Amino acid sequence: MNAHAHPHTPVPDPGNSTLGYYEIMETAVRELLVAKRVIGADEIRRMLEVMDSRTPALGAKVVARAWVDPEFRARLLEKGRAAVGEFGIDLFENTELIVLQNTDKVHNLIVCTLCSCYPREVLGLPPDWYKLKPYRARAVKEPRAVLAEFGTVIPDDVEVRVSDSTSMVRYLVLPQRPPNTENFGEEQLASLVTRDAMIGVVKANTPEAKERTR
Amino acid sequence: MSAAKVLMTVVKPEGAEPIFKAGDSVRISKRFPIGHFRVPNYIRGKSGVVESVIKPAAVNNEEEGFGRNAGPKRHYYRIAIPLTELWPKYAGSVDDGLRIEVFETWLERS
Known part of the structure; x- marks a missing residue:
């Protein structure tokens, strides 16, 4: 009972939840590798820092540049790795x-x-749904139904092309530049490009849609 | 023999040059037992077309993953497979397709 005399539902403390099998295994392997001096604790921390520095804002910058600079777009489509290296x-x-x-x-x-x-280098960590089985199984089997659930209805005369990343290749979708953005600068354009648009589950925001979500 | 001729007689090592080229018809092979492969089950035995060669050549990471000598590097290919080939009851457009990277050792001519 609390000091002010009525019960409260305890707030779950994420630090106190029971660890799962793989979490325990990961901790054990990590501690062993550090103890055996295969890797250092600082290297793990540094890798987390690298990951945290990657966000969809990077991908959005790349997309906006591709929209305004046809030569960059050509390089990006030809050799993605080298082109994002320019940034x-x-x-x-x-x-x-x-x-x-x-x-x-x-x-x-x-x-x-x-x-x-997932193209973590340009988008950061993937959203949870991207990692879960329903999306992974259905994206290759009924992509149009999956897209519709994201509010994206693709006309029948537009081909839906699903790229399944299995090994050494990562993919990034270059969305279409929205209408009514002719006078937009690169920064403004980048603000219309969302993570989901670069996965391909939605289109890039229109300026009007972005205004509504403010 | 002139220097230029000598260069023309150089035989490239196994795997250095891609075996397939864009436009080739291929089938994804079936392997048994089904193991920890980079080729998802749903494309086993399916037919497709090579869209492009993915460069540079890469290590066979299935062999490497099991700690075996992965042998020479070979190429991955970007393979195009119609969704109607994968799923006979596919309800969307007949033009809808899958693109997937497949290692050279998994491809058969068809």
Whole structure:
């Protein structure tokens, strides 16, 4: 009982929840690797710092540049890894980046059916739904139904193209530039590009839609 | 032999040059037993077309993943497979398709 004499439902403390099997295994392996001096605790902390520095704002910058600069767009579609490197965004290890351009005829969607491969270097950590089985299974089987659940209805005469990331390639969707943005600068354009638009589950925001969500 | 001719006789090592090219018809092979593969089950035995060669050549990470000698590097290919090929009852447009990267050792000519 609390001091002021009526009961409160205890607030769950995330630090006190029971660890699952894999969490315990991860902790054990990590502690062993550190104890055996295979890796240092500081290297783990530094990697977390690297991950935390990656957010969808990076991808949005890349997309906005591609919208205003046709030569950059050509380089981005030709060799994604090298083109995002121009921004100082380096891809981890040997992963390649394929940038998928949405057009009036093609709508791209990305998924990793095996696990959760995701262009973390340009988008940061994936959303939970991207890692869960319903999205992973259904994106390749009934992509139009999945898209409709995100509010994205693709006309029948537009091809839906699903890219499944299984190994060394990461994908980034280059959404179509929204209408009525002719006078927009790069910064303003980038503010219309959301994480979900670069996964391909929605289109880039229109200036009107962005105004409404303020 | 002239220097130029000598260069023309150089034989490239196994795996250095991609075996397939864009436009080739291929089938994804079936392997048994089904193991921890990078090829998802839903494309086993399905037919598709090579859209492009993914460069550079890469290590066979299935072999490497099991701690075995992965052998020479080979190429991944971006393979296009119609969704109607994957799912006979697919309800969307016949033009809808999958793109997926598949390692050279999994591809058969069809």
